[in-house]
Amino acid sequence: MSLSNLDLVNQCDGFPYPESDPTAYLARINTYYQLRVAGHDYALGYMLPSVAEVFRGVPGWQLDDDDRSLTLIAGANAGERSKAVETTLLAMRETGHFKVLNKWRNELYAVYGRGKELLFNVERSASPLLGVVTYGVHLTAYTRSKDTGEIKIWTPRRARTKQTYGGMLDNTVAGGIASGESPFESLVRECAEEASLAEDLVRSKVKAAGTVTYWYIRDERAGGETNLMQPECQYIYDIELPEDTIPKPGDDEVEEFYLWSIDEVKQAMENGEFKPNCALVVLDFLVRHGFLTSENDKDFIEIVSRLHRRLEFPTL
Amino acid sequence: MSLSNLDLVNQCDGFPYPESDPTAYLARINTYYQLRVAGHDYALGYMLPSVAEVFRGVPGWQLDDDDRSLTLIAGANAGERSKAVETTLLAMRETGHFKVLNKWRNELYAVYGRGKELLFNVERSASPLLGVVTYGVHLTAYTRSKDTGEIKIWTPRRARTKQTYGGMLDNTVAGGIASGESPFESLVRECAEEASLAEDLVRSKVKAAGTVTYWYIRDERAGGETNLMQPECQYIYDIELPEDTIPKPGDDEVEEFYLWSIDEVKQAMENGEFKPNCALVVLDFLVRHGFLTSENDKDFIEIVSRLHRRLEFPTL
Numbered sequence: 120m121s122l123s124n125l126d127l128v129n130q131c132d133g134f135p136y137p138e139s140d141p142t143a144y145l146a147r148i149n150t151y152y153q154l155r156v157a158g159h160d161y162a163l164g165y166m167l168p169s170v171a172e173v174f175r176g177v178p179g180w181q182l183d184d185d186d187r188s189l190t191l192i193a194g195a196n197a198g199e200r201s202k203a204v205e206t207t208l209l210a211m212r213e214t215g216h217f218k219v220l221n222k223w224r225n226e227l228y229a230v231y232g233r234g235k236e237l238l239f240n241v242e243r244s245a246s247p248l249l250g251v252v253t254y255g256v257h258l259t260a261y262t263r264s265k266d267t268g269e270i271k272i273w274t275p276r277r278a279r280t281k282q283t284y285g286g287m288l289d290n291t292v293a294g295g296i297a298s299g300e301s302p303f304e305s306l307v308r309e310c311a312e313e314a315s316l317a318e319d320l321v322r323s324k325v326k327a328a329g330t331v332t333y334w335y336i337r338d339e340r341a342g343g344e345t346n347l348m349q350p351e352c353q354y355i356y357d358i359e360l361p362e363d364t365i366p367k368p369g370d371d372e373v374e375e376f377y378l379w380s381i382d383e384v385k386q387a388m389e390n391g392e393f394k395p396n397c398a399l400v401v402l403d404f405l406v407r408h409g410f411l412t413s414e415n416d417k418d419f420i421e422i423v424s425r426l427h428r429r430l431e432f433p434t435l
Numbered sequence: 436m437s438l439s440n441l442d443l444v445n446q447c448d449g450f451p452y453p454e455s456d457p458t459a460y461l462a463r464i465n466t467y468y469q470l471r472v473a474g475h476d477y478a479l480g481y482m483l484p485s486v487a488e489v490f491r492g493v494p495g496w497q498l499d500d501d502d503r504s505l506t507l508i509a510g511a512n513a514g515e516r517s518k519a520v521e522t523t524l525l526a527m528r529e530t531g532h533f534k535v536l537n538k539w540r541n542e543l544y545a546v547y548g549r550g551k552e553l554l555f556n557v558e559r560s561a562s563p564l565l566g567v568v569t570y571g572v573h574l575t576a577y578t579r580s581k582d583t584g585e586i587k588i589w590t591p592r593r594a595r596t597k598q599t600y601g602g603m604l605d606n607t608v609a610g611g612i613a614s615g616e617s618p619f620e621s622l623v624r625e626c627a628e629e630a631s632l633a634e635d636l637v638r639s640k641v642k643a644a645g646t647v648t649y650w651y652i653r654d655e656r657a658g659g660e661t662n663l664m665q666p667e668c669q670y671i672y673d674i675e676l677p678e679d680t681i682p683k684p685g686d687d688e689v690e691e692f693y694l695w696s697i698d699e700v701k702q703a704m705e706n707g708e709f710k711p712n713c714a715l716v717v718l719d720f721l722v723r724h725g726f727l728t729s730e731n732d733k734d735f736i737e738i739v740s741r742l743h744r745r746l747e748f749p750t751l
């Protein structure tokens with residue numbers, strides 16, 4: 120396997136673009152069901168017809184085949200809607216309808232409306248069924264040699280026992296943002312949990328560096344149903360670590376941390392060893408730090424745009 | 436005037452998006468004329484009907500009202516096409532058809548096909564008539580205080596006598612990329628011309644940091660016809676300058692350089708003092724350096740995506 124950087128982008132940002140491929144885009148849009156909330160006449164995500172079908176006749180939901188929409192009609196506010204969603208999903212988990220629900224996480228993700236208001240919370244493992252935008256934080260920790268200035272990146276390998284993307288490479292720290300949590304506080308928590316990085320170090324040295332956004336179509340490596348749509352927004356952070364600070368796995372999610380040169384990271388990217396969305400975060404790091412340029416990648420312009428896809432659903 | 440960061444983005448990236456506003460997008464697409472080259476069945480840009488009309492019956496061009504396209508049919512290769520385009524534009528300049536041609540620059544911009552091959556060159560001042568993608572370089576030079584770590588940005592004011600955006604604020608160095616020139620070499624040249632920065636300093640200290648892309652609709656401040664469409668790709672660079680290196684105007688394009696704190700820059704942005712596309716480059720700098728975050732701007736996700744619009748025309 121030898122993947123170009125654009126191949127890596129295509130792997131993760133797989134949904135067609137309306138302006139450059141209107142046929143493919145419309146074919147999908149006209150096949151899928153829009154997820155909506157009553158009183159809010161716009162899509163919060165796209166669902167596979169086979170998934171939407173399971174909601175037919177379920178109390179609190181209204182499936183409209185002409186309109187190709189599934190609308191949450193229960194609940195007059197975020198609390199009531201969240202409760203209705205939870206009730207439905209717990210029942211579906213019981214009946215074993217969806218494989219993704221077997222990995223129930225007991226973590227709530229937030230779904231926002233156009234006014235950036237919370238519409239409802241949804242169990243994390245169920246969010247790809249609904250196709251809603253999810254949010255995460257990704258940190259790249261790097262060292263800079265005092266002698267040569269060379270930058271190396273702390274790169275973890277995911278535990279081989281992990282059900283999703285087991286054994287693949289990851290960003291130094293990464294995690295989903297729970298409903299109600301701010302990106303930065305989420306990052307501080309994950310830094311402790313995943314890499315044993317001291318809170319004061321993180322708070323004083325971490326730098327925000329934008330977002331990476333894409334529209335992922337899940338494959339078998341994600342576990343559970345395939346072809347579920349997962350538009351995502353990752354808040355990006357960098358931290359330059361002192362050369363004597365060594366990240367250590369704080370839980371059983373990480374097997375080992377490597378301190379790799381840019382060339383070693385690039386080689387692993389080319390080999391397809393990175394989890395798909397983590398590869399995008401690496402590309403963004405390489406762009407921002409001047410390692411990936413118009414001079415060394417012919418797809419540079421396309422890549423930089425694609426790392427920052429404008430999602431068509433409301434976001435926070 | 437008090438502009439939000441999203442206002443600044445909207446000023447420069449004014450063309451509607453098909454996925455979020457299909458009605459406005461299609462209304463425009465179905466009104467404008469596509470610019471094409473014979474044998475290449477795709478749009479290189481969009482032209483106002485009033486502009487396309489002027490090409491009716493001109494040798495080497497074919498206007499199709501049903502298809503709403505203007506096709507360059509003269510020339511079998513880039514050299515021949517460029518010659519045909521030049522002949523047409525020189526004639527139009529003579530007859531005074533277009534105000535933008537009164538600012539003839541004698542600089543050639545490149546127009547590329549889907550294989551990234553050069554299709555033809557076009558005189559810089561004429562590129563907005565054709566609506567083709569143009570390319571530039573923008574550099575942010577900054578200082579970092581040895582004592583406090585505070586970052587300040589070298590911000591020039593354009594000469595008040597400049598015909599376009601006279602007296603507005605700019606990025607430290609900015610310029611268009613001539614056909615055949617690489618982004619980096621273009622930058623080195625502009626750094627000498629516009630800010631008197633030594634070539635060896637630039638070559639050794641400048642860092643590439645991605646692109647900023649947007650679809651600008653020209654207003655009266657750009658000079659000449661309004662509502663011309665200008666999709667642009669700016670290659671972005673940073674340079675940290677020693678505190679005793681002072682940029683100096685090398686030509687008559689810049690009135691004065693200010694060394695401004697981030698707060699001073701932000702205030703000038705809010706006041707609408709920056710040239711529209713330069714404001715976007717400042718926003719990108721603030722994002723990459725952690726000054727603009729999800730914590731201090733509610734439109735953060737939208738802004739980061741919009742700074743990197745995926746252009747629907749072929750790019751280099």
